[in-house]
Amino acid sequence: MAAEIIDGKAIAQTVLAKARAAASAFTPRAGRPPGLAVVLVGEDPASQVYVRNKSREAEAAGFRSEQHNLPVTTTEAELLALVARLNADPGIDGILVQLPLPRTIDTDRVLMAVDPAKDVDGFHPVNVGLLGSGATARALVPCTPAGSLILIESVLGPSLAGKQAVVVGRSNIVGKPIAQLLLQRDATVTIAHSKTADLAAVCRRADVLVAAVGRPEMIRGDWIRPGAVVVDVGINRIPAPERGEGRTRLVGDVATREAAEIARAITPVPGGVGPMTIALLMANTVTAAHLREGLPRPVFGA
Numbered sequence: 621m622a623a624e625i626i627d628g629k630a631i632a633q634t635v636l637a638k639a640r641a642a643a644s645a646f647t648p649r650a651g652r653p654p655g656l657a658v659v660l661v662g663e664d665p666a667s668q669v670y671v672r673n674k675s676r677e678a679e680a681a682g683f684r685s686e687q688h689n690l691p692v693t694t695t696e697a698e699l700l701a702l703v704a705r706l707n708a709d710p711g712i713d714g715i716l717v718q719l720p721l722p723r724t725i726d727t728d729r730v731l732m733a734v735d736p737a738k739d740v741d742g743f744h745p746v747n748v749g750l751l752g753s754g755a756t757a758r759a760l761v762p763c764t765p766a767g768s769l770i771l772i773e774s775v776l777g778p779s780l781a782g783k784q785a786v787v788v789g790r791s792n793i794v795g796k797p798i799a800q801l802l803l804q805r806d807a808t809v810t811i812a813h814s815k816t817a818d819l820a821a822v823c824r825r826a827d828v829l830v831a832a833v834g835r836p837e838m839i840r841g842d843w844i845r846p847g848a849v850v851v852d853v854g855i856n857r858i859p860a861p862e863r864g865e866g867r868t869r870l871v872g873d874v875a876t877r878e879a880a881e882i883a884r885a886i887t888p889v890p891g892g893v894g895p896m897t898i899a900l901l902m903a904n905t906v907t908a909a910h911l912r913e914g915l916p917r918p919v920f921g922a
């Protein structure tokens with residue numbers, strides 16, 4: 621039995637098409653396009669690639685798009701001043717501060733300074749609270765979790781009633797918000813992590829398994845329940861000497877080939893959750909624009 625490989629790239633294109641359509645309907649109504657500002661501090665090469673891709677998609681979707689590249693020496697006060705300026709700019713609907721920030725900057729302080737109405741990452745405590753209390757009509761939901769849910773929905777439909785979901789990883793940006801979304805779809809949710817006893821046995825109970833631990837190929841084929849839907853959030857760059865000296869390749873947190881022999885469906889890395897994250901950023905920006913203008917919230921799921 622070979623699993624369905626969930627095509628995150630293709631599903632991301634359908635989300636992007638909806639975001640573009642919503643943006644082109646919004647622009648004449650509001651008299652301005654949706655606006656997204658992406659802020660990068662420092663010169664981490666992977667972050668530079670991600671931020672460039674985000675700006676490119678924003679332009680393709682017809683947004684006003686700003687990219688702010690600040691030197692690694694930027695102080696917290698300088699970054700907070702930029703955030704305040706973007707908060708006050710009526711043409712900016714979405715503010716994304718790329719993580720991780722340099723150690724000299726208090727990340728929580730910066731994330732809390734972003735206007736919750738413009739918090740397209742969904743990291744502000746107001747949005748975390750709205751998601752946790754089930755007020756999803758108002759919440760801006762983090763992009764990777766929202767994208768992961770759409771991938772799950774593409775296989776199982778919207779209701780997860782009666783399903784056991786196991787999330788491996790308890791980060792604020794992935795594990796915890798995914799668990800909240802799964803709970804809202806009526807799944808029975810377990811959050812497992814590095815201190816969970818017999819992690820393999822816990823994973824084997826999962827009808828829906830979400831891997832967000834950041835350890836390359838940690839989750840093996842024999843951890844998968846037959847027929848499970850597996851979402852691999854991990855993006856790990858590992859050495860690939862078979863491709864030549866100094867070359868690397870991307871792998872997820874799941875040993876995909878092994879897992880695909882047991883699962884019903886699995887997301888690949890690359891081409892799974894990653895493209896969805898960027899698509900949901902565009903969707904969240906259009907959503908923030910509508911909510912800020914008092915217009916009905918557009919729908920991006922199935």
Ligand SMILES: Nc1nc(=O)c2c([nH]1)NC[C@@H]1CN(c3ccc(C(=O)N[C@@H](CCC(=O)O)C(=O)O)cc3)C=[N+]21
Pocket residue numbers: 670716717718719720741763764855870889890891892893894895897898
């Ligand atoms: N404030 C903030 N918000 C984020 O959403 C955020 C962040 N900071 N910091 C870093 C992580 C990482 N992230 C990714 C987005 C797209 C891909 C993506 O498109 N991946 C491609 C492959 C990319 C490649 O080849 O390197 C794929 O999986 O197919 C990956 C990772 C967003 N993040």
Ligand SMILES: [Mg+2]
Pocket residue numbers: 788789790791794795832833834
């Ligand atoms: Mg985690």
